[in-house]
Amino acid sequence: MVKIGNFFFRTRNYLFPVFYVFLFLPFTRISENYATVFFIGLAVAIVGQLVRMLTIGLVYIVRGGRNRRIYADGLVTDGLFSHCRNPMYVGNILLIIGISILSNSLFAVLVMIPLFIFIYQAIVRAEEAYLGNSYGGGFDVYCAKVNRWIPELKGIGTTFKENDFNLKKVAFKEYNTSYLWMLGAVLLLAYNTNWLKTKLTLENEGIYFIAAIALLTLLYFSIRFFKKRERRLKRQKLAAEQIA
Known part of the structure; x- marks a missing residue:
């Protein structure tokens, strides 16, 4: 899984153009009532965008890679990272789900969403392997306290108060x-x-x-x-x- 994650991390910038192309292909529609589908998808996408904005605006982690390899300049556990280990990827997945729904494409919902969830799961496993090797016990303690995917909302008000947006x-x-x-x-x-x-x-x-x-x-x-x-x-x- 780590090797797969490293591969997708190196090639992640090429995945979204492919994703966009599939959204416009004439696959079976989710519903003929497109207005409802559009607004549901838009709402999910907006939530994903807000998660990304809050992650970046509070305490942002530099994990963008170096020479197409996973890299982090420190172990960040504040901001939204005190509630979820991968809030940016949670935001990304919500964006993909939202866009897939509002595309009204059954293929996007049944194939593209599971595919990207798998891709992000693999990337996260690769990143966690890197962080575990780089920060050892500190990262293990962090993992024991904070969920990988499901955000813990307890104390979220305190997080907003303690960090300037x-x-x-x-x-x-x-x-x-x-x-x-x-x-x-x-x-x-x-x-x-x-x-x-x-x-x-x-x-x-x-x-x-x-x-x-x-x-x-x-x-x-x-x-x-x-x-x-x-x-x-x-x-x-x-x-x-x-x-x-």
Whole structure:
């Protein structure tokens, strides 16, 4: 399982484009009542997004990998990590479940969701093997106190009080994921209401889809611009300090 997890960790960036393609393939529908399906899926996806935002905004763990290998610069047990060992992956799974439901694709629900749950389970096993080897007894004590997947909500109010929520950090770290799934939701709504299956015009509901896509894209590039500007200013400040 650890070897499988390491493989998926290295290739995880290629999985989501494949996932997106399958969402638009003409498989059997979940229901003909698409409005209900869409809002259920949207609600689940929003919960997943909120979990990711709270994880990043309170106490974020740097576990993004190094040279396509699992890496962590410390054992973080505060924030949402004091209630669940993998809150980011919980958020990811909820996003995938939500998007799969609102796609109205029975294949996505019956195949893609179980597949991604397996993938994340394997990645978590690989990460835990790394953390166990790196932090030994400390990680074992943490595992004994905190669930791998099911969040323990006891004390969540205290967690929010003891940790300041950093909205800017959330925006800078989460804008890409947020843009992709929200754009996907808009496109799936257009696809399932037959707008993408016919001609692309500005008539009727078409203007609303185009406006939503334009707004999301504007927000995406705005946040991207400010993030890059902040990085550039930090580099300039550091260079000035080194010269001084």
